Amino acid sequence: MSFSNIQSVQKTTTATAINGRTRLIGLYFTHTATPATLTLRSGGSGGTVKLTMTSPASAGSQDLIIPDMGILFEDGVHATFSSAEITSATFLFEGGAAA
Numbered sequence: 264m265s266f267s268n269i270q271s272v273q274k275t276t277t278a279t280a281i282n283g284r285t286r287l288i289g290l291y292f293t294h295t296a297t298p299a300t301l302t303l304r305s306g307g308s309g310g311t312v313k314l315t316m317t318s319p320a321s322a323g324s325q326d327l328i329i330p331d332m333g334i335l336f337e338d339g340v341h342a343t344f345s346s347a348e349i350t351s352a353t354f355l356f357e358g359g360a361a362a
Contacts, residue, residue: 272361273353274342279307280352281340285359287314288333291326292352294318299348305336308343318349333357 269288274280280303281287292301300317304310313334318325339359342352 267357269355269357270361271353271355273351275351277308277344278342279339279362280342280354281336281356281359282362283339283359285336285340285356286333287329287336287340287354287356289326289328289355290314290316290352291324291355292316292318293324293350294322295348295350296320296322297346297348300345301349301352302343302345303336304341304343306338307341310338310341313340 272280298318298320300315302312303314304312313336316325
């Protein structure tokens with residue numbers, strides 16, 4: 264078992280969520296009844312797509328716990344909300360710093 268310093272940050276619009284090299288280990292987001300996507304990139308808004316999640320056509324929330332050591336983002340995590348239908352996203356991460 265490993266001990267780590269897990270941090271969290273919440274965003275409500277398209278923005279950089281985490282600065283620096285980091286491992287995303289979990290994600291929770293809320294949404295309305297209209298489907299929308301949340302895209303996570305390493306390297307800013309034009310960077311490499313590492314994860315895309317789509318909300319269902321019903322209001323609620325989604326969560327994702329990423330097994331093992333999570334997803335490595337070499338150059339921060341940039342979150343793109345496809346529309347206002349994604350109302351918030353909370354990121355659980357290790358390394359890097361909340362933006």
